[in-house]
Amino acid sequence: MNSDLIERDIDAYLEAHERKSLLRFITCGSVDDGKSTLIGRLLYESQMLFEDQVAALEADSKRVGTQGEELDFALLLDGLAAEREQGITIDVAYRFFSTDTRKYIVADTPGHEQYTRNMVTGASTADCAVILLDARKGVLTQTRRHSYLVWLLGLRHIAVAVNKMDLVDYSEERFHEIERQYRAFAEQLGLEEFTLIPCSALRGENVLERSEAMPWYDGPTLMEYLETVEVDQERMQDAPFRLPVQWVNRPSPDFRGYAGTIAGGQIAPGERVVVLPAGIESTVARVVTFDGDLELGVAGQAVTLTLEDEIDVSRGDMIAAADAPAPVSQQFEATVIWMAEEPLLRGRTYLMRVGTAMVPATVAPIRYKLEVDTLEQIAATQLDLNEIGVVHVELGQPVAFDRYLDNRDTGGFILIDRITNHTVGAGLLMRALPRSENVRLQELVVDRDARAGLKAQRPFVVWLTGRPGAGKSSIANALEARLFAAGRHTVLLDGANLRRGLSKDLSFSDADRAENNRRASEVAHLMTEAGLIVLVAFVSPFRADRETARSLFDEGEFIEVFVDLPAEVAAERDTTGLYAKAGTGGVINLTGVDSTYEDPEEPDLRLDMTAVDVEAAADRVLALLSERGLLS
Amino acid sequence: MREVVAVAENPVMLYSIGKDSSVMLRLAEKAFAPAPPPFPFLHVDTTWKFQDMYAFRAQMASEHGLNLLVHVNEDGLARGINPFDSGSVVHTDVMKTEGLKQALDKYGFDAAFGGARRDEEKSRAKERIFSFRTVQHRWDPKNQRPELWRLYNARHRRGESLRVFPLSNWTELDVWLYIHREEIPIVPLYFAAERPVVDRDGTWIMVDDDRMQSRLEPGEEPELKRVRFRTLGCYPLSGAIESDADTLPKIIQEMLLARTSERQGRMIDHDESASMEKKKVEGYF
Ligand SMILES: Nc1nc2c(ncn2[C@@H]2O[C@H](COP(=O)(O)OP(=O)(O)O)[C@@H](O)[C@H]2O)c(=O)[nH]1
Numbered sequence: 001m002n003s004d005l006i007e008r009d010i011d012a013y014l015e016a017h018e019r020k021s022l023l024r025f026i027t028c029g030s031v032d033d034g035k036s037t038l039i040g041r042l043l044y045e046s047q048m049l050f051e052d053q054v055a056a057l058e059a060d061s062k063r064v065g066t067q068g069e070e071l072d073f074a075l076l077l078d079g080l081a082a083e084r085e086q087g088i089t090i091d092v093a094y095r096f097f098s099t100d101t102r103k104y105i106v107a108d109t110p111g112h113e114q115y116t117r118n119m120v121t122g123a124s125t126a127d128c129a130v131i132l133l134d135a136r137k138g139v140l141t142q143t144r145r146h147s148y149l150v151w152l153l154g155l156r157h158i159a160v161a162v163n164k165m166d167l168v169d170y171s172e173e174r175f176h177e178i179e180r181q182y183r184a185f186a187e188q189l190g191l192e193e194f195t196l197i198p199c200s201a202l203r204g205e206n207v208l209e210r211s212e213a214m215p216w217y218d219g220p221t222l223m224e225y226l227e228t229v230e231v232d233q234e235r236m237q238d239a240p241f242r243l244p245v246q247w248v249n250r251p252s253p254d255f256r257g258y259a260g261t262i263a264g265g266q267i268a269p270g271e272r273v274v275v276l277p278a279g280i281e282s283t284v285a286r287v288v289t290f291d292g293d294l295e296l297g298v299a300g301q302a303v304t305l306t307l308e309d310e311i312d313v314s315r316g317d318m319i320a321a322a323d324a325p326a327p328v329s330q331q332f333e334a335t336v337i338w339m340a341e342e343p344l345l346r347g348r349t350y351l352m353r354v355g356t357a358m359v360p361a362t363v364a365p366i367r368y369k370l371e372v373d374t375l376e377q378i379a380a381t382q383l384d385l386n387e388i389g390v391v392h393v394e395l396g397q398p399v400a401f402d403r404y405l406d407n408r409d410t411g412g413f414i415l416i417d418r419i420t421n422h423t424v425g426a427g428l429l430m431r432a433l434p435r436s437e438n439v440r441l442q443e444l445v446v447d448r449d450a451r452a453g454l455k456a457q458r459p460f461v462v463w464l465t466g467r468p469g470a471g472k473s474s475i476a477n478a479l480e481a482r483l484f485a486a487g488r489h490t491v492l493l494d495g496a497n498l499r500r501g502l503s504k505d506l507s508f509s510d511a512d513r514a515e516n517n518r519r520a521s522e523v524a525h526l527m528t529e530a531g532l533i534v535l536v537a538f539v540s541p542f543r544a545d546r547e548t549a550r551s552l553f554d555e556g557e558f559i560e561v562f563v564d565l566p567a568e569v570a571a572e573r574d575t576t577g578l579y580a581k582a583g584t585g586g587v588i589n590l591t592g593v594d595s596t597y598e599d600p601e602e603p604d605l606r607l608d609m610t611a612v613d614v615e616a617a618a619d620r621v622l623a624l625l626s627e628r629g630l631l632s
Numbered sequence: 633m634r635e636v637v638a639v640a641e642n643p644v645m646l647y648s649i650g651k652d653s654s655v656m657l658r659l660a661e662k663a664f665a666p667a668p669p670p671f672p673f674l675h676v677d678t679t680w681k682f683q684d685m686y687a688f689r690a691q692m693a694s695e696h697g698l699n700l701l702v703h704v705n706e707d708g709l710a711r712g713i714n715p716f717d718s719g720s721v722v723h724t725d726v727m728k729t730e731g732l733k734q735a736l737d738k739y740g741f742d743a744a745f746g747g748a749r750r751d752e753e754k755s756r757a758k759e760r761i762f763s764f765r766t767v768q769h770r771w772d773p774k775n776q777r778p779e780l781w782r783l784y785n786a787r788h789r790r791g792e793s794l795r796v797f798p799l800s801n802w803t804e805l806d807v808w809l810y811i812h813r814e815e816i817p818i819v820p821l822y823f824a825a826e827r828p829v830v831d832r833d834g835t836w837i838m839v840d841d842d843r844m845q846s847r848l849e850p851g852e853e854p855e856l857k858r859v860r861f862r863t864l865g866c867y868p869l870s871g872a873i874e875s876d877a878d879t880l881p882k883i884i885q886e887m888l889l890a891r892t893s894e895r896q897g898r899m900i901d902h903d904e905s906a907s908m909e910k911k912k913v914e915g916y917f
Contacts, residue, residue: 010884092778094757108757246638247635251668260634290662291662315638351787353785421789422775426780
């Protein structure tokens with residue numbers, strides 16, 4: 001800090017200070033890479049410490065320090081140590097210092113197991129990252145992990161502090177070797193802007209002061225880097241206008257304003273805007289603030305907008321530029337970072353906070369999880385603490401959003417457990433899913449596999465066809481009893497029962513028979529969707545109709561069983577008395593008597609009912625089902 | 633602040649009359665303009681504040697039309713708790729911490745804005761902006777939520793509450809500069825003036841009213857000194873510093889060149905070496 005100016009001309013100093021920009025950065029490193037020492041030194045050398053703090057530091061350094069008579073800067077940062085003892089698991093500490101040109105907020109995350117969630121939290125508000133590594137160890141798995149995470153969170157400015165150069169004799173060769181290693185990895189990731197800085201946090205070399213021991217290095221010191229790196233906030237002013245409505249301000253009947261922080265772009269009175277997700281357009285009347293109306297509001301400012309038209313706008317809506325509106329969707333592909341002990345489960349519903357909206361969100365399939373260290377994609381059905389996955393999410397209602405890549409404030413979200421209210425995950429919206437994928441998605445949220453899985457079985461249909469009186473119903477009953485006894489969830493659709501209910505409006509004309517068949521097929525299909533094993537006992541005389549039924553099901557899930565009893569034998573046995581009635585004209589169109597039955601050409605199973613009885617027939621069906629693996 | 637007002641059922645702003653409260657009041661006016669801040673202001677009064685502070689509080693309340701609630705722990709008063717005989721720790725614990733819990737329960741507030749900052753003390757560096765309290769007002773370290781982007785999760789069950797610290801990311805310098813830029817009124821005690829003080833254990837304590845007068849120890853003779861205060865609390869517990877800084881730029885100048893931190897003037901930290909952490913668990917702020 002420029003204490004000269006402070007002493008000489010405080011007003012000039014204050015004026016200069018007003019113009020300082022703010023840079024937020026995150027430091028990442030593994031335990032013992034020297035992170036605390038580095039941050040402590042930044043605080044110390046930028047004179048952010050008071051005498052009493054320095055005195056305490058000196059005393060502590062003597063008492064518990066690791067540096068002998070020297071100051072142990074790491075002791076300035078003990079906040080997290082205490083926290084660790086208390087078993088806190090999510091911890092990011094924020095520290096502050098300033099120089100003549102900038103004010104800094106450092107997000108400091110300890111390098112232990114909880115790293116992913118801490119780092120993601122710290123990185124979410126950072127403009128830039130400082131990744132530490134130990135010059136003796138070079139680019140380690142952790143370095144890759146840290147780089148990947150800051151890259152994922154959208155940080156595009158990365159300084160890699162190659163620390164402890166004093167322990168490798170300030171070797172230029174070693175530094176270049178590390179640089180080569182890092183470059184190779186960065187290319188794989190698509191990381192473009194990064195700067196490697198050889199330094200020694202302990203000795204203060206290339207931190208603020210340029211190192212005399214490394215004359216071969218002509219790049220910036222760490223501080224020079226931080227002083228000059230571009231600040232994100234200014235970039236967002238060029239994005240399309242976005243205002244997530246945080247609060248509706250209605251102090252009196254004649255004022256209705258929409259308060260929020262501008263998440264992107266700029267806005268002026270007279271500009272056309274659209275309220276999303278409704279899609280209603282209007283014109284900005286005023287950009288209101290306590291200090292008077294603004295001619296121009298820009299990203300980062302907290303303002304209150306009034307509109308020309310009286311339209312319905314509430315918290316959770318987004319006001320966006322009419323000529324560059326944000327997309328609206330209800331289904332997304334997103335990257336999720338899981339932050340809770342309880343795993344993220346497919347099919348579970350959470351609350352999603354995106355922009356200012358809070359909506360129920362169900363995680364549909366987890367497409368894959370990412371092995372952060374190798375960037376490998378692995379199939380997964382759940383995400384555990386600190387895991388990262390790409391998932392499909394379905395919301396309870398549509399929301400306006402941007403891709404995270406385009407706008408962090410309208411594309412980042414958190415997931416909240418509905419029962420504990422804890423924040424359990426963070427996510428980045430990648431894209432809305434097109435409608436075709438949506439339909440699939442809706443099925444998949446709780447789909448037939450999920451339902452069947454709950455019942456521990458495979459759904460399928462046994463379609464028993466044959467002439468009236470052939471024994472279809474009896475066989476179906478016997479079969480169901482066996483399946484039931486084996487713990488299967490079944491349902492039986494009997495032609496006679498269907499005729500009394502669902503199809504009671506139908507006659508026995510050919511057209512109505514076809515319709516009856518269609519209804520039975522659809523019902524059977526719905527039942528398999530429910531995860532059930534469906535037994536259909538249905539005359540279904542026409543081949544075409546049975547083929548239609550078969551076409552509704554997946555290969556192998558439609559078992560056609562021909563219960564074969566010739567018409568003469570059936571009439572003779574006449575177990576149901578129908579044939580007698582038909583003979584006296586009581587039943588019209590009794591299949592096999594006065595209308596046709598087309599024998600199946602290639603049934604999955606033919607039961608010769610002149611040779612086997614009902615129980616034996618049921619056993620044979622069961623045997624076939626086992627054989628086909630349908631009961632495993 | 634808008635976020636809290638949008639999601640909390642019954643928010644309140646803790647108003648301690650100090651400079652941070654002055655800044656918070658201004659921010660609240662800005663956040664909700666043209667509406668007035670849509671919540672009451674609560675002062676948990678220990679009855680030992682400087683006379684200047686009470687006068688300032690009355691002035692602010694009338695000028696800004698604040699819905700100001702003042703709560704005193706009557707039980708503590710009845711027990712005769714005071715900073716002289718009870719010691720700063722017990723006094724603060726009973727009159728401030730207990731008093732605050734009583735007031736929050738009495739009015740059923742589920743969210744309270746406070747002026748604490750992360751730069752005040754190293755253990756505060758990781759405090760959340762939205763900090764959760766159990767039904768018993770305790771700070772459960774395991775129950776705190778990660779804060780990503782600008783997305784705050786303020787959901788809580790009935791009886792649970794949150795403390796919200798909008799100034800978390802401000803530094804002491806930021807606060808002073810903001811007061812300067814925005815011309816925010818603050819209690820005159822922050823500015824240097826001649827004041828009657830006594831030297832007690834190396835700290836200048838102001839003789840603010842006759843309660844102090846009557847407790848002067850043998851040999852203690854109030855003397856007029858040009859002093860000011862860097863932090864304000866209960867006057868018997870607030871040390872003054874000798875200073876000529878009678879304008880904001882001078883105060884800021886002095887602060888920037890100062891070699892001791894703000895907390896030095898707070899007796900409470902000297903009294904007990906217990907960490908802020910512990911106080912927080914007990915509900916101190
Ligand atoms: N020789 C050397 N030692 C260092 C350097 N930076 C840190 N250290 C030491 O490495 C150890 C771990 O440092 P610390 O800052 O606590 O690491 P952290 O776990 O990343 O915060 C301490 O003993 C430091 O003194 C450096 O540049 N050179």
